[in-house]
Amino acid sequence: MAVTSAHAEAVSGQDQAITLSLATEPPSLDSMQATDQIGSFLLSHLMEGLVQYDAEGNLAPGIALRWQVREDGATFWLRKDARWSDGEPVTAHNFVFAWRRAVNPQTASQYAFILFPIKNAEAINRGELPLSDLGVRAVGDYRLEVQFERSCPYFDKLTAFMTYYPARQDIVERWGRAFAADADKMVFNGPFTLAKWVHGAHLRLEKNTRYWNREAIRLQVIDFPYITSDTTAQYNLYKDNRIALAALDAGTLNDAVKRGYEARLFDFGTLYFLEFNQRSERATHNLALRRAIQAVLEPSLLVYKVLGLPGIKPAYSLFPSGMRAYGITFSEQYPPPAIDYNIEKAREYLRQARRELGEIEPLTLLVGDSPRAVNEAEYYQYVLKQALGLETRLDQQTFKQRIAKMRRGEFDIAAAGWGPDFDDPITFGDLFASWNDNNRGRFENRRYDSWVAKAQSSADQETRLQAFDRLQHIISEQVVIIPTYENVGMYVQHPQLQGVRRSLFGGDPNFRYAWVEP
Amino acid sequence: MIAYILKRLAYGAITIWFIATATFFSMHAVPGDPFNEAKAASPQLRQNLMARYGLDKPVTEQYLIYLRNMLRGDFGISFTQENRQVNDIIREHFPVSAILGVAALLIAATGGIIGGAVAAHWHNRSPDRAMMIAVVLAISVPSFVIAALAQMAIVRANDWLGFPLLPVAGWGGISHVWVPALVLGLGTMAYLARLMRSSMLAVMQSDYVLTARAKGLSDWQIFRKHQLRNAMLPVVTELGPTIAAITTGGFVVELIFAIPGLGRYFVQAIQQLDYTVIMGTTVFYGAFLVLMVVLIDIAYGLIDPRIRLHGDGR
Numbered sequence: 001m002a003v004t005s006a007h008a009e010a011v012s013g014q015d016q017a018i019t020l021s022l023a024t025e026p027p028s029l030d031s032m033q034a035t036d037q038i039g040s041f042l043l044s045h046l047m048e049g050l051v052q053y054d055a056e057g058n059l060a061p062g063i064a065l066r067w068q069v070r071e072d073g074a075t076f077w078l079r080k081d082a083r084w085s086d087g088e089p090v091t092a093h094n095f096v097f098a099w100r101r102a103v104n105p106q107t108a109s110q111y112a113f114i115l116f117p118i119k120n121a122e123a124i125n126r127g128e129l130p131l132s133d134l135g136v137r138a139v140g141d142y143r144l145e146v147q148f149e150r151s152c153p154y155f156d157k158l159t160a161f162m163t164y165y166p167a168r169q170d171i172v173e174r175w176g177r178a179f180a181a182d183a184d185k186m187v188f189n190g191p192f193t194l195a196k197w198v199h200g201a202h203l204r205l206e207k208n209t210r211y212w213n214r215e216a217i218r219l220q221v222i223d224f225p226y227i228t229s230d231t232t233a234q235y236n237l238y239k240d241n242r243i244a245l246a247a248l249d250a251g252t253l254n255d256a257v258k259r260g261y262e263a264r265l266f267d268f269g270t271l272y273f274l275e276f277n278q279r280s281e282r283a284t285h286n287l288a289l290r291r292a293i294q295a296v297l298e299p300s301l302l303v304y305k306v307l308g309l310p311g312i313k314p315a316y317s318l319f320p321s322g323m324r325a326y327g328i329t330f331s332e333q334y335p336p337p338a339i340d341y342n343i344e345k346a347r348e349y350l351r352q353a354r355r356e357l358g359e360i361e362p363l364t365l366l367v368g369d370s371p372r373a374v375n376e377a378e379y380y381q382y383v384l385k386q387a388l389g390l391e392t393r394l395d396q397q398t399f400k401q402r403i404a405k406m407r408r409g410e411f412d413i414a415a416a417g418w419g420p421d422f423d424d425p426i427t428f429g430d431l432f433a434s435w436n437d438n439n440r441g442r443f444e445n446r447r448y449d450s451w452v453a454k455a456q457s458s459a460d461q462e463t464r465l466q467a468f469d470r471l472q473h474i475i476s477e478q479v480v481i482i483p484t485y486e487n488v489g490m491y492v493q494h495p496q497l498q499g500v501r502r503s504l505f506g507g508d509p510n511f512r513y514a515w516v517e518p
Numbered sequence: 519m520i521a522y523i524l525k526r527l528a529y530g531a532i533t534i535w536f537i538a539t540a541t542f543f544s545m546h547a548v549p550g551d552p553f554n555e556a557k558a559a560s561p562q563l564r565q566n567l568m569a570r571y572g573l574d575k576p577v578t579e580q581y582l583i584y585l586r587n588m589l590r591g592d593f594g595i596s597f598t599q600e601n602r603q604v605n606d607i608i609r610e611h612f613p614v615s616a617i618l619g620v621a622a623l624l625i626a627a628t629g630g631i632i633g634g635a636v637a638a639h640w641h642n643r644s645p646d647r648a649m650m651i652a653v654v655l656a657i658s659v660p661s662f663v664i665a666a667l668a669q670m671a672i673v674r675a676n677d678w679l680g681f682p683l684l685p686v687a688g689w690g691g692i693s694h695v696w697v698p699a700l701v702l703g704l705g706t707m708a709y710l711a712r713l714m715r716s717s718m719l720a721v722m723q724s725d726y727v728l729t730a731r732a733k734g735l736s737d738w739q740i741f742r743k744h745q746l747r748n749a750m751l752p753v754v755t756e757l758g759p760t761i762a763a764i765t766t767g768g769f770v771v772e773l774i775f776a777i778p779g780l781g782r783y784f785v786q787a788i789q790q791l792d793y794t795v796i797m798g799t800t801v802f803y804g805a806f807l808v809l810m811v812v813l814i815d816i817a818y819g820l821i822d823p824r825i826r827l828h829g830d831g832r
Contacts, residue, residue, distance in 0.1 A: 021776065024786075027598050108566035110553075126562045181601035199602070199610055200778035201689055226688050228776035232666055233687055237776075240673045240686040397549075400791050404550030437560050 008223065010244040011496050013518035017221035018244045018497060018511070021237055023229040025200050030180040031165040032102040035110045037508075043162045044507025045205055045222070047190040050076050050095070050144070050159040053506050055499065055513040059157060059423075063090055063166065063189070063212075064144075069155050071148075071459065073119075073135070076159075078142040083210040084168065085188040092138035094166035100124075100131045101172065102163050111163040114421065117152035151457040153464075154424040160506045161422055165189075191217045191512050200227060218499075218515035235492075244494035245509065250309050256492055266489040266502040267322045270419040271315055271428065273481040274380070275441045277412050283353075283360050284412045284441075290479035292349035293413075296387040297380065298341045303485050306379045307372065311490045315483035318428050318475045319468065322486075322504075325425050326461050334469040336483075337476040343387055350388050362391035366411035369396050373415060376484075380413075406440040414440070415484075423505045425468045426455055432480050443480045526815065530808035537804040538797065542584060545796055546577050552597035552791045571597060573793075584797065593798035598790045604798035607783055612802070614689065615772070615779035619765030621695050622703030623757075626764070629707040631753060634714025635746060641719060649711065656708035665701045665774040672697060687776040698775040702768050706760055710753055718749040751818070758814030762807035 011018050026039045031047055034040060050067065054060035064076040082090035099118065102109050105127045115121045119135025135147030146155070158164060171187050172179050180186040183197040191211045196204035205222040208214070226237060231249045235256070238246035248256055248263060256263055274297070276284040283289055299314035315321070317336035324330065354360065363384075367377040377394050384390040392413075397405060406414050418438075420427040430436055433452040434444040448471065455467035475481060493500065499514040553567045568574040572583065587594060593604035637649040656664075669686055676682045685694050721727060722745060730740045769781040780799060787795035 025599065028601065030601065105562070105566045106570065108563060108570045110563065110567075112563060113560065125560075125566075177595070177601050179601065198778070199599075199607075200782070201614075202778075225690075226776040227778065228687065228773055230774045233669060233774045233776060236669045236673050236686050240676055240682070242686055242688075398789055400550045400552075400554045400789070401548065403554040407554065 008225075008242075010238070010241045011494050011516045013496060013516045015221065016219050016516055017223065018219060018494075018514070018516060019223045019225065019242060020245055021226035021228060021234050021243050022203065022224045023227075025227055026203075028180065029186065029194070031162045032098055032107060032167060033109050033111075034162055040162050041507045041509070042194075042203070042205075043165065043190075045190060045192045045511060046188045046194055047162070047165040048082075048211075049161070049164050049166070050078075051156055052160055053501075053503060053510070055501065057501060057503055059160065062160070064159075067156055069153060071151050073148050074146040074155050076144040076146070078144065079212060080142055082189060082212045085193045085208050085210055087210060088168070088187075089141070090166060090189050091141040092144040093141065094168060095144055095164075096134075096136055096138050097169045097172075098165060098167035099136050100134050101167065103134060104131055109163065111161075114158060114161055114163050117148055117150065117155055117158065119147040119149045121149065151459065153457075153459040154422070154426065157423045157505075162507075192222065201225075202227075217512065219511060222511055238492055238494075244497045245500070246492055248490040248492060250311075253310055253490060261492045262495075263490050264493060265311070266491065266508075267320075267504075268419065268487050268489050269320045269322055269504040270417055270487045271318070271320050271483060272415070272417040272485050272487065273315070273483045275406075275414045275416045275481050276443075276479065277409055277414070278441050278443045278480075279409050282409075282412055283357055283363065286353050286357050287478065288349045288356060289353035289360070292346045292353060292388055293384065293390075294339060294476075294479045294482055295342055295346035295349065296383055297482055297484075299482075299484050302376065302379055307375060307485070309372070311488040312485045313488060315486045317472045317483060318431070318481070319425050319472060320420075320428070320486050323420070323425055323428070324423075325465060325468070330425055330465070330468065334465065334472070337473050339476065346388060350390075360390065362393045363412040364395050364410070365392045366395045366397065366402060366405055366414040368402055368415060369398050376415065409440075409442065416440070416481075420504055426452075429455055429468055429471050432475065441480065443478070445474065445478060448474050448478075448480075523812065523816065526812045530805075530812060533808050534801060534804050538585070538588065538801050539581075541797060541800045542581055543577070545791075545793060546580075548791065550791055552793060554791075571595075588797075588801065593801075594794035596787075596792055596795050598787075598792045598795070604794050607795060608780065608798060608802055611778055611780040611783060614777060615765050615768055615781055618695065618699055618702060618768055618771070618777060618779060619761065621699035622706070622764050622768075623761055624703075625700055626703035626706040626710060626760075627753075627757070629703075630710025631714050631750065633707070633711035634753075635718055635741075635749070637711065637715045638718030638722065638749075639741070646715075649715075653708040653712050656704045657712075661701060661705060662770045662774065664704060665698075665771050668697050668701050669774060687774070689775075689777045694775075694777070698768075698771050698777060702764060702771045706764055710756065710760075713756060714749060714753050717752045718745060721745045721749045724748075754814065754818060758810040759807065761810045762803065765806070 008019050022038060024038055026042055027036055028034045028039055029042060031043050034043060048062045050062055050064040051059055052062035063078055063082050065079045067074060067076045078092055084090060099115055101107055103112050103115050103121045103125045105125055112125045120129050120133045123129045124131060124134055137145050139145055166189060168187055175185045178185055183194040188208055191208055192205040193208045194203065195206040196202060203224040207217055207220050211217065226243065228234065231247055232252060234246040235248065235252040237243045253263060276290050278285050299316065303312055303314045317331060319330050321331045322329065365377055365380060367373045381392045381394060384392055395411065405411055406416065418428065418431060430452045432439050432443045432448060434449050451467045451470045455464050458464050496517045497514060498517055501510040501513065502508055503510055551573065553564060572580060596602045596604055596607065633649055637646040640646050672684050672686050684697060688694055727740060727744055730744050768779055769785045772779040772782045783795060784799040787799060
C-alpha cells in the first residue's frame with residue numbers, strides 16, 4: 001500500500017508536478033465514444049486533433065500544419081513529425097479510420113452527429129451506405145481530403161472536438177471492446193500519456209516524450225489520486241494543500257473569502273431555460289398562453305430574489321452572453337430582444353388563450369430533483385398562480401427520467417439546459433430546428449428552419465451573424481423557450497500554478513501550457 | 519446441523535432469485551433507459567445502442583438471457599462505464615468497501631458493547647446519561663454531516679500541527695481507513711450500545727444473576743460469566759444484517775473521503791439507470807446479506823448452547 005502518493009503536496013515546482021481531484025471516473029476514454037465532460041477533459045490532454053486551441057484560446061495548428069475549408073470540402077496537410085506514444089507516426093489514415101469508426105452504426109457513438117457535415121456520414125450511421133463511402137480519404141500519409149454533405153464553414157473548429165481525434169486501427173482491433181478501458185489498452189498522440197488508471201481511485205498523466213510540440217509542455221505530471229464529486233471534500237483537500245484547484249459552491253465560497261483565497265470566475269457558457277411543449281394536444285401549443293407566461297417570468301427576479309446563489313446570472317437570449325463569433329461578443333453586437341414584463345398585458349394574452357382553448361387544465365411542470373431545481377420550480381408555480389391564476393403540477397424527476405419524459409413529450413413546460421459543443425453560435429442556434437432531435441418541445445417553424453439552414457451553410461460572416469440575430473428574435477417572439485439563467489463557475493487555484501486556461505471548448509480546464517512557479 | 523445449513527442456503531438461493539427478478543422488472547419499469555443523455559440520440563442511434571446492448575429484445579427474453587448469464591457468473595458489461603465488466607467492478611471495488619466495513623464494524627462492535635455495558639453498570643448515573651446523549655446524537659446526526667465535520671477537523675488538525683497527521687481523503691494506506699471507518703461505524707456503534715445497555719439491564723435483573731450473587735461470586739465474575747455473555751446475544755443477532763448494511767451503506771462516506779468502494783457504484787448506477795451494474799451490485803449484495811444472516815445463525819448456536827440447530831427448523 002503506497003501511502004506517499006496520497007500525501008503529495010498540491011504542486012511541486014521542482015518536479016513540475018501537480019495534484020488534482022476528479023469529480024467522477026471517466027465513463028470512457030475511447031475518443032470516438034466519449035460524451036462526458038471528464039472524458040473530454042482528460043482526452044484533450046492525452047490526444048490531439050487536426051487543430052487545437054493555443055495558450056490564448058485561439059484555433060491553432062495541431063496535427064495539421066495548415067488547412068483549407070472550401071464550399072464543398074476541406075483539405076488538411078499533416079505535420080510529418082507527429083508521433084504516437086509508442087513511436088509510430090500519426091498519419092492521415094489514423095483520421096480516416098477514427099472517423100469511419102465514429103459513424104459506424106455498430107459503434108453506436110452518441111456523438112456521431114458531429115461528423116454529419118462529412119459526405120454520407122448520416123446515411124452510413126443509419127446503416128444505408130458502407131463505411132467506405134464516407135467522404136474522407138488519405139492522399140498519401142500526410143494529406144487528408146474531406147468532402148462535405150453540405151457547406152460547413154466552421155468545419156476546422158469541429159476537428160478540434162474529441163470525436164474527430166485520430167485512432168490506431170491496430171490498437172483498437174487488438175483490444176476490441178476492451179479498447180481504452182485501461183491505461184495499457186490505448187495509445188496517445190497528445191502532450192500527455194495515461195501512466196496509471198486504477199478504476200474509481202487514481203489516474204496519473206505524465207508528459208509524452210514523443211509529442212511533437214514537447215518543448216512547449218512544462219508540466220511533467222498531472223496526478224489525480226482523488227475521485228469525488230463532493231465539492232466540500234474537494235475544497236477540504238484544497239485547504240489541506242493536497243490539490244491545486246477546487247470548485248467553489250455557495251457553501252464553501254464564504255470560507256474561501258474569509259481565508260483570503262482569490263475566488264476566480266469562469267463562464268461555462270451553459271444556458272438554462274424553460275422549454276414549452278408544442279405538440280398540438282398540449283395547451284402550451286397556444287402562442288397566447290406562452291406569451292402570457294413569458295410576460296410574468298422575469299429572469300432577474302428569479303436569479304437575484306429567489307435563487308440568490310453566487311455564480312448565476314439572468315439570461316435573456318438563446319445565445320449565452322459570453323458567446324463569441326468572429327472575434328466579437330455576439331450579445332454586444334446583437335443585443336437580446338427586449339421583453340415587456342407587464343402583468344396587464346399578460347392577463348390580456350391569457351384571456352385570448354382562454355378564448356382559443358377554453359378551460360386550461362393544470363400545466364405539468366417537469367423539473368430536476370436538485371435543491372436549486374425545486375426552489376426554482378416553486379417560484380414558477382407561485383408566480384403563475386399569483387399573477388395569472390394558472391395551476392401547475394410539479395413533476396420532479398432525476399436527470400435520466402426527466403430527459404426521457406421530455407423526449408416522449410410528457411410535459412407542458414420543462415426546465416432544461418444546454419452547453420455548447422463547439423466554438424460557433426450554431427451550437428445553440430440549430431437546437432430548435434424542426435429536424436433536431438434535441439428540440440424536445442417539437443417547435444416547428446419554417447422561418448426558423450430556413451435561418452438555421454442559412455447560418456449552417458453560408459460562408460459569409462455578416463449573413464451568418466444576421467441569421468443568428470433572426471433566430472434569437474424568433475425564439476423570443478414565438479416563446480419557444482424562456483431563457484432563465486446562465487451558470488458561472490467559481491473556483492480557487494494554487495497561487496504557484498500558472499498558465500491554466502479555462503475554456504468552453506476542447507476540454508476544460510486546460511493544463512497543456514500550465515507550469516508551477518518555483 | 520449440516521442439514522439445517524443446507525436448508526438455509528437453499529432458502530437463500532430462492533431469496534436471491536427473488537431479489538434478482540424483482541429488481542430486474544422494477545428497473546425496467548422505471549421511465550427512461552441508460553441512453554437518455556442531455557444530447558439527444560437520433561432514433562437511428564437509439565436503435566444502434568439498443569441492438570448493441572441487447573435491449574431491442576422483449577423484456578421477458580432479456581430476463582431469461584440475464585438469468586442464464588447470471589448462473590454462469592457473468593453479470594455483463596456496464597452501460598455507463600464503457601467497456602467495463604460488472605464482474606471487474608465488483609471484484610475491484612468490493613474489497614475496498616469490505617476493508618472499510620470490517621474496520622467500521624470492529625470499531626462499532628467494540629465501542630458499542632463496552633459503551634452499553636458501562637452505561638448499564640452505572641445505570642441512571644452520570645456515565646449512563648453521558649453515554650445516552652452521545653448515542654442519541656450519533657444516531658440522529660446524518661452520516662454526511664459527521665463525515666464533513668470529521669474531514670474539516672482533519673484539515674484543522676493538519677493546519678495546526680503544520681504537517682499532515684491524517685489524510686483528508688483518498689485511499690491506499692492504513693492511515694486512510696481510520697477516520698472514514700469511525701464515521702461509518704458511528705451510527706451502528708450507538709445503536710449497538712443502546713441494544714447492549716437494555717439487554718444488559720434485563721439480564722441484571724434475572725434470576726440466574728441473583729443466584730450467582732447468592733452463591734457469592736464477585737461482581738466481576740458475574741459480569742463476565744453471566745451478564746456479558748447473555749446480554750450479547752441480541753447484539754450478535756443484529757450483527758449479520760449490520761455487517762451487510764455497513765459494507766454497503768458507505769456511499770456517502772466513500773464519496774466524501776474519495777474512497778473507491780462499491781457503494782458509490784451501487785448508488786450511481788441507479789441514478790444513471792445502468793441496468794447491468796444495478797443488477798450485479800443488487801444480486802451481489804443480496805447474496806452477501808443472505809450469507810451473513812446464515813453465518814450469524816450458526817455463530818448464535820455457538821454462543822448459546824440452548825439453541826440447537828436442526829434441519830427441522832426452530
